[in-house]
Amino acid sequence: MYTALLKNPEDMPPEIGLIVLTARNINRLSSLLATASTSVTSKLYIRVQDTCLDTILPKIYLDSSQQCPNLDVRVLLGEKIPQSATLIGDGEVGKISPPEPKYKKVVLGGTFDRLHNGHKVLLSKAAMLASESITCGVTDKTMILKKSLFEMIEPVEKRIADVVEFVEDVSDTVRVLAEPIPDMYGPSTRVQDLEAIVVSEETRKGGDAVNKKRQENGMSVLDVVVISLVEANDEVMKESKVSSSSRRREALGTLLRPPYDIPRAAGRPYMIGLTGGIASGKSNIAKYLATKPDFQVIDCDKLAHGCYEPGSRLNQEIAQTFGEEVVKNGVVDRRKLGGIVFGNKDLLRQLSELVWPHVYEKVESIVASSDKKFIVIEAAALVEAGWRKNLPELWTVFVPEAETIRRVVERDNVSEEQAQARMRSQITNKERIDESNVVFCSLWAYEETRAQVDRAVEQLRKRVS
Numbered sequence: 001m002y003t004a005l006l007k008n009p010e011d012m013p014p015e016i017g018l019i020v021l022t023a024r025n026i027n028r029l030s031s032l033l034a035t036a037s038t039s040v041t042s043k044l045y046i047r048v049q050d051t052c053l054d055t056i057l058p059k060i061y062l063d064s065s066q067q068c069p070n071l072d073v074r075v076l077l078g079e080k081i082p083q084s085a086t087l088i089g090d091g092e093v094g095k096i097s098p099p100e101p102k103y104k105k106v107v108l109g110g111t112f113d114r115l116h117n118g119h120k121v122l123l124s125k126a127a128m129l130a131s132e133s134i135t136c137g138v139t140d141k142t143m144i145l146k147k148s149l150f151e152m153i154e155p156v157e158k159r160i161a162d163v164v165e166f167v168e169d170v171s172d173t174v175r176v177l178a179e180p181i182p183d184m185y186g187p188s189t190r191v192q193d194l195e196a197i198v199v200s201e202e203t204r205k206g207g208d209a210v211n212k213k214r215q216e217n218g219m220s221v222l223d224v225v226v227i228s229l230v231e232a233n234d235e236v237m238k239e240s241k242v243s244s245s246s247r248r249r250e251a252l253g254t255l256l257r258p259p260y261d262i263p264r265a266a267g268r269p270y271m272i273g274l275t276g277g278i279a280s281g282k283s284n285i286a287k288y289l290a291t292k293p294d295f296q297v298i299d300c301d302k303l304a305h306g307c308y309e310p311g312s313r314l315n316q317e318i319a320q321t322f323g324e325e326v327v328k329n330g331v332v333d334r335r336k337l338g339g340i341v342f343g344n345k346d347l348l349r350q351l352s353e354l355v356w357p358h359v360y361e362k363v364e365s366i367v368a369s370s371d372k373k374f375i376v377i378e379a380a381a382l383v384e385a386g387w388r389k390n391l392p393e394l395w396t397v398f399v400p401e402a403e404t405i406r407r408v409v410e411r412d413n414v415s416e417e418q419a420q421a422r423m424r425s426q427i428t429n430k431e432r433i434d435e436s437n438v439v440f441c442s443l444w445a446y447e448e449t450r451a452q453v454d455r456a457v458e459q460l461r462k463r464v465s
């Protein structure tokens with residue numbers, strides 16, 4: 001069952017906590033949540049007894065966002081008591097009285113990226129209203145492209161699994177039928193015997209649109225159940241509600257996937273790749289990292305220039321691959337070569353394949369003589385060059401495409417079309433991010449970028465001995 005909160009400060013803090021909320025201690029909710037925030041490390045269950053669950057639930061999630069944002073809070077909707085949870089405060093486990101479900105089948109939809117307390121209220125409301133099942137559409141494909149930091153949205157399979165796991169964890173009875181949706185309707189306008197749709201104040205119009213389409217299709221009209229927004233303040237993202245965009249922003253500079261398992265000889269520096277698309281803010285971050293006493297930054301684009309020395313091995317290889325006419329007297333005619341490879345991904349790749357081994361040689365000799373603990377390999381085409389597989393970590397900086405175009409037009413004094421062409425000749429932000437361990441976004445003030453980098457460096461120093 002559950003144990004009381006340990007008092008010995010030397011004991012490891014428990015992962016999972018349990019608060020039993022009754023009419024007696026409900027006025028201490030905020031302080032109980034604050035206690036949980038510092039005494040458990042991962043998850044907090046809340047069991048509400050002899051109080052109206054339906055009314056108190058949104059307040060619990062709102063207070064949790066303020067008092068214990070570090071915890072995955074879950075208000076229990078059924079009799080289930082979580083195993084191996086540590087009791088926070090006092091309270092006897094007794095009977096709970098969940099509201100009678102009003103419907104058999106309820107529908108709802110969302111993107112559900114990094115499940116947050118607003119999502120939990122919405123899903124819990126649906127689960128409390130349904131005696132049989134909730135059908136849940138989870139947005140996919142073009143539905144997510146307009147969202148801020150959409151490149152960081154987790155795969156739809158993961159978001160579906162999180163929705164199902166949450167509902168099955170808090171509810172004893174309800175089945176969840178979740179599926180990806182390519183438009184705002186999904187199963188809501190396909191499944192005949194649904195009875196209600198749960199939406200929030202901001203998606204009420206979506207609920208009305210579903211009903212309009214159901215009527216057009218000769219289907220029954222759904223009851224529209226509206227929940228209030230769980231509020232929060234994110235000044236950087238200009239959000240006034242708990243939101244996935246804020247969660248994505250908070251994830252910037254943190255470890256998104258574990259480091260790759262690359263063997264490292266004793267005493268050898270720990271290598272990190274730093275990459276990003278054109279005008280993403282890479283050099284700015286590299287410059288900042290170079291100010292850290294335990295870091296050395298190697299600018300590969302600069303090293304690459306050094307490989308084109310007159311008469312170099314690389315120049316001979318270029319002549320063999322792209323024709324004698326691009327190399328005159330041992331010197332590469334960069335304009336001619338640029339004219340051949342620019343705008344052609346295959347030829348650009350061929351050129352990279354010739355250049356990168358030479359750069360790698362230079363990098364190796366710098367690394368061998370470095371006395372720093374961390375070496376950052378800064379390169380625009382790091383992923384394309386296939387270097388990711390040699391490095392334990394890849395750090396990527398990006399900005400949304402519209403900002404890239406704006407920056408390139410302004411910085412390089414080119415037309416929007418030319419800026420587009422330059423951007424399109426590279427791989428996409430999403431392709432880089434999908435391989436990255438840490439991601440930065442330089443869309444906001446410089447101090448915000450530095451805060452992301454500081455977060456990454458602090459975590460790195462802790463995980464690498």
Ligand SMILES: CC(C)(COP(=O)(O)OP(=O)(O)OC[C@H]1O[C@@H](n2cnc3c(N)ncnc32)[C@H](O)[C@@H]1O)[C@@H](O)C(=O)NCCC(=O)NCCS
Nearest residue numbers: 109110111112118137186188200203206207229230241242
């Ligand atoms: C088109 C839809 C599905 C896209 O979802 P969206 O991108 O908004 O998802 P997101 O994950 O951000 O939010 C999911 C749901 O949680 C709600 N929500 C988000 N944040 C909060 C919050 N802080 N507090 C309360 N609710 C919140 C949203 O309003 C939405 O209803 C949605 O917005 C919509 O129109 N819903 C109504 C129609 C519907 O449900 N269609 C699908 C049926 S299968």
Ligand SMILES: Nc1ncnc2c1ncn2[C@@H]1O[C@H](COP(=O)(O)OP(=O)(O)OP(=O)(O)O)[C@@H](O)[C@H]1O
Nearest residue numbers: 278279280281282283284407411442444445446449
């Ligand atoms: N944090 C930031 N906030 C606002 N603007 C930024 C930020 N970081 C970079 N920029 C702007 O973006 C532009 C590109 O930055 P930077 O030169 O660092 O990018 P880069 O990725 O090294 O570019 P490239 O690979 O094209 O040389 C600069 O003109 C700079 O003004």
